Amino acid sequence: MYDKIATFFETEYPLNQHGIEELLSLFEIHSIKKGTPILKSNTVEKELRFLNSGVIREFYATSEKETNINFYTKPQFVSDLFSFSNDLKTNKNQETLTDIKLLSIKKTPFRELLQKYECGKSFIELSFQKLLKQKELLEFNRITKTPEELYQELFIYKPHWLEKVPQYHIASYLNITPETLSRIRKRIY
CATH class of the missing domain: 1.20.1280 (Monooxygenase)
Structure with a gap:
């Protein structure tokens, strides 16, 4: 269950082997049924979630309509990192489109671990760089x-x-x- 997230960290972020083992020990495993909301707008993201298997949609919702902005179909982090990092309310919603397997870690132990291994700043910076690049491309494509x-x-x-x-x-x-x-x-x- 932890091999996909271990591979993700080994290739994407600078945690040493002991850091990865300690991080993995802090994640909880969840099986979540199709159609379950896992993130609601106007809430603060309190955990870092990693999709191990299944499909999640991310969307904005108003009283008139919902507009999908992303789909998660591969092993990756699915949390709203801006909300998670800055303790701000999210505008996003997420819902499972299939039964999923999810790993999650609470914010405080995750931050403590990143400080312990002195990689927290690089994790956040690299994550935001990737998100900004994706958002820029999405906006450009939708307009042009x-x-x-x-x-x-x-x-x-x-x-x-x-x-x-x-x-x-x-x-x-x-x-x-x-x-x-x-x-x-x-x-x-």
């Missing part, structure tokens, strides 16, 4: 590309989304109706 171009990019760069995520959620991500997505798919195929 048509829904058809965005769908074609998903087909090339994120085919796992198209395999694992229901089409009406993909349509929401592209900010189009499911019917428009259906027409786009017919033109492409």
Whole structure:
């Protein structure tokens, strides 16, 4: 259960072997059913969550509609790092689209461990650099590309989304109706 997160830390962040072992010992394992909210807007992120298996959607919600902004389908961290790091309320929501396996660690023990191994600053900086790069690309693409171009990019760069995520959620991500997505798919195929 811990091999995916261990590999993630070994390749992405500078924890030594003892640090990784200690970190892994602090994570709790959770099995969560499909359709379960795991993050709600207007709350502060209190734990760092790592998706081991399954699919999660991330979205913004108003009283009128929900708009998907991301899907997690591979082993990776799924917490709102901005909320987690700055103790601020999130605007995001997350919900499981399948049954999932999740690892989580509370904020205080995680911060203490990063300080102990003197890698906390680099972890936060590297995480934010990746998030900003992703956000910049997403914003640029949503403003400059048509829904058809965005769908074609998903087909090339994120085919796992198209395999694992229901089409009406993909349509929401592209900010189009499911019917428009259906027409786009017919033109492409």
